[in-house]
Amino acid sequence: MAQPRTAPPLATIRRRADFLRAARARRCGTPSLLLQARPRRDGDDELRVGYTCSRKIGNAVTRNRAKRRLRAAARAVLPGRGRPGWDYVLVGRPGATVTRDFDSLCADLHAALDAVHAERGKARA
Numbered sequence: 001m002a003q004p005r006t007a008p009p010l011a012t013i014r015r016r017a018d019f020l021r022a023a024r025a026r027r028c029g030t031p032s033l034l035l036q037a038r039p040r041r042d043g044d045d046e047l048r049v050g051y052t053c054s055r056k057i058g059n060a061v062t063r064n065r066a067k068r069r070l071r072a073a074a075r076a077v078l079p080g081r082g083r084p085g086w087d088y089v090l091v092g093r094p095g096a097t098v099t100r101d102f103d104s105l106c107a108d109l110h111a112a113l114d115a116v117h118a119e120r121g122k123a124r125a
Contacts, residue, residue: 010078013050013087022050024088028115030108032100033070034091036114045084049074053092066092069105077109083117 013019025038040048053063069092082088090109092098097105102118 007107011046011048013048013089018048018087019052019089021052021080022087025087026116030094032096032105032108033067033073033112035109035112035116036082036089036091037113038087039083040085042085043086044107045076047082047084048087049082050079050087050089051092052089053097056065056094056099057092058094062098066097069097073105075101075108077106077113081110081113 013022022036022038025036027034027036029035051067051074053066053070055063057063057066070092074088074090078088100108
C-alpha cells in the first residue's frame with residue numbers, strides 16, 4: 001500500500017539575504033497580500049516562508065496582527081499548495097491584510113500561488 005504524501009515542513013526565513021533574493025524573483029499581488037516566491041535549487045525539499053509588514057500597515061500592534069494573520073493563512077494553505085524547495089515571502093497590504101476576512105485572505109494566497117507557479121512569462125503581476 002502506498003504511503004500518503006505528507007506535506008513538507010514549513011520553516012521560517014530569517015536571513016535578510018533570503019528576503020532580498022525572494023524580492024528579486026517571481027511575485028503576484030492580490031487585494032490582501034503580495035506574494036514573492038523563488039525556487040532555491042539547493043536540494044533541500046523544505047518549504048520556507050517569511051513575513052513582512054512595513055510601517056505603512058500601521059503601528060506595531062496592527063503590524064503584528066497582520067503578521068499573525070499571514071502566518072495562519074500560510075499554515076492553512078502552503079502545506080497543500082506550496083512546492084518543496086521554494087521560498088515564499090508574504091507581504092502585508094495596508095488596510096487590507098488586517099481587515100479582510102480570513103477565508104478571503106486564504107483565497108488570495110491560493111490565487112497568488114497559482115499565478116506564481118504558472119508559466120514564467122505570466123508570473124509577474
